[in-house]
Amino acid sequence: METTIRKSLLYKSGVGVFCINHVQGCSHGCRYPCYAYMMAQSYGRVATYADWCQSKLVANAAELLTKELAHKKVKPGSIHLCLSTDPFMNGYPEVTEMSLKLMDIINSFGIRCSILTKGKLPAELADLKRFSVNNLYGISLISLNEEFRKRWEPGAAPYAERISALRCIHDSGLQTLVHIEPYPTPNLLKQNLEDILEAVGFVDHLYFSGWNYNVQVKQFQNYQQFYSDQTRLAQHFCKEHGIAFNC
Ligand code: SF4
8 A cells, every 4th residue: 555644634624523534545435426535636635536546544644643642732532533534444454553553542642532434343443451442433334235335335345244343343342333324315226224224223323314415316306305204214213222313
């Protein structure tokens, strides 16, 4: 994997969340399209989709993060990995290794990590001598259909592997989250939301939202009604299963 050097790592996002992105680009290559890819392209950081998928690891991420956290008088309560790449990029053990190292640093400052991935959460995360029990571990999951996954999230981990890794983390007594977004309208994929909810019914937190940045969604008649029905269904499921719900 290629590497790059940065001048800074930790930042506060537009939605007020502290975040690090220690990889430039993302080999998962989601075609919704990926908002982070569109931003990188518009700011001239990548030229093409192929460049985006040819991700580069930030080689000096650990040194930067240690320095930045040490200099912060008021430490953030939580740091998110990641908003514009994936911390457990499928097929890239060097990204996983770096993510674990950075989480170790964050937790050593008494700061909680929140994780969101379309990869496989590694079993090492259950090591409570190394990582904080307060961390939150999440996966993105919008379907159980592998053909759909190959079309829209070509480089990401198969859905069943994401779920089983999340289940292991849950079984270790840690906090888990499933992020169901961007949920497809039936003209993109006919599926039953209840099947997905049942598959992840063990989680502590669930987020549900529709599909933005794609005109095909609006071609589905009554897409707004569809999303409001699906939101209600997810909310009802969460209430019945004691899962914290957000949309
Ligand atoms: S996993 Fe996230 S950052 Fe990576 S391509 Fe998909 S949406 Fe973009």
